Amino acid sequence: MPYLLFLLICTVWGGSFILMKKANPVLEAITIGGWRVAGGAIALGLIFWWLGPSRTLRRKHLGALVIVTFLGFTWPYVVQPWLVERNGSFIVGGSVSLNPLMTIFIAIPLLGVWPTQRQFWGVLAALSFLIVLFAGEIHKNLPLLDLAVLISVPLGYAFSNVIIRRTMKDANPLELTLVALAAAAIILLPLAWFTESAAPDATRIDWITAIGAVAILGVAGTGLAMYGFNILIRDQGPLFAGMVTNLVPLWAFYWAWLDGEPLTLLQLVCVVGVLGSVLVVQYRAAGAKTPAHPPVAAPAIPPLEVTDEATELVTVRSVPTNTLAPAREQIAAGGENG
Numbered sequence: 001m002p003y004l005l006f007l008l009i010c011t012v013w014g015g016s017f018i019l020m021k022k023a024n025p026v027l028e029a030i031t032i033g034g035w036r037v038a039g040g041a042i043a044l045g046l047i048f049w050w051l052g053p054s055r056t057l058r059r060k061h062l063g064a065l066v067i068v069t070f071l072g073f074t075w076p077y078v079v080q081p082w083l084v085e086r087n088g089s090f091i092v093g094g095s096v097s098l099n100p101l102m103t104i105f106i107a108i109p110l111l112g113v114w115p116t117q118r119q120f121w122g123v124l125a126a127l128s129f130l131i132v133l134f135a136g137e138i139h140k141n142l143p144l145l146d147l148a149v150l151i152s153v154p155l156g157y158a159f160s161n162v163i164i165r166r167t168m169k170d171a172n173p174l175e176l177t178l179v180a181l182a183a184a185a186i187i188l189l190p191l192a193w194f195t196e197s198a199a200p201d202a203t204r205i206d207w208i209t210a211i212g213a214v215a216i217l218g219v220a221g222t223g224l225a226m227y228g229f230n231i232l233i234r235d236q237g238p239l240f241a242g243m244v245t246n247l248v249p250l251w252a253f254y255w256a257w258l259d260g261e262p263l264t265l266l267q268l269v270c271v272v273g274v275l276g277s278v279l280v281v282q283y284r285a286a287g288a289k290t291p292a293h294p295p296v297a298a299p300a301i302p303p304l305e306v307t308d309e310a311t312e313l314v315t316v317r318s319v320p321t322n323t324l325a326p327a328r329e330q331i332a333a334g335g336e337n338g
Contacts, residue, residue: 014251017089026210033077034188039218072160093252102158126277173230
């Protein structure tokens with residue numbers, strides 16, 4: 001089940017960037033981002049109302065929720081359309097593959113969980129291919145400011161992944177995603193209303209294309225995909241979930257090629273290399289553990305239990321050196337891959 005969800009999210013997110021490109025001729029970046037998160041919030045709101053799950057978000061989650069809303073649901077959805085308009089859809093889609101490496105370094109101090117040797121080398125190989133890819137784009141006059149903004153997106157995603165895993169693991173992913181999307185929409189839509197306007201010379205076909213692209217972005221690419229992504233973070237760990245973004249360039253390359261963007265053989269080699277690195281990291285990475293409570297609905301909030309996995313995470317720092325490696329293997333087998 002986690003691998004199927006993994007592939008579905010990759011497919012949906014891989015097509016998101018070409019949809020932004022189709023909306024750009026009519027709508028500006030904040031407007032695209034605002035209606036995207038609003039569409040996702042509406043879709044998940046209907047699901048939440050239909051299923052009637054128990055509410056798990058509490059006042060203790062407020063600080064983490066604010067950070068996750070800004071870094072994972074507001075900033076990326078504004079800057080990505082802006083970058084697509086300036087640099088094309090493929091390079092923006094490829095940039096989010098930096099997520100896993102950043103997740104590793106952030107998860108070490110915040111979660112106290114180290115990746116396995118295989119995971120480390122797999123992510124490092126993916127990074128090597130990405131460096132070659134970005135170096136080629138810089139050679140083709142990618143502005144350094146745009147590169148810095150590109151890097152800020154996966155950095156924000158990585159922080160969000162680890163924060164969710166550390167402080168919001170007991171939260172229902174559906175409720176968490178819904179609240180974060182709604183909060184982002186409340187921020188972005190008024191801002192777009194006062195600062196942006198639609199293209200005055202847009203044709204009827206342009207409007208239909210733009211509205212359809214933003215609607216798909218909102219319902220599938222933001223609402224449902226982010227819900228599934230939060231399930232992966234909670235149940236399998238931030239590194240497993242973060243590796244979703246390493247497959248995004250494969251789909252972004254395909255859609256950019258169909259749209260006629262100038263692509264090279266070197267870019268394709270880098271994408272295939274990233275894909276191979278993902279397979280190395282993902283091999284047997286998903287654990288078979290049962291989540292603390294069902295991902296969508298439960299009749300009541302289950303009691304908080306101190307699991308064996310949590311005990312391992314607490315005691316791993318105090319065990320003798322000769323038992324440290326087996327403890328890490330146990331953590332990796334249980335899905336703690338961040």
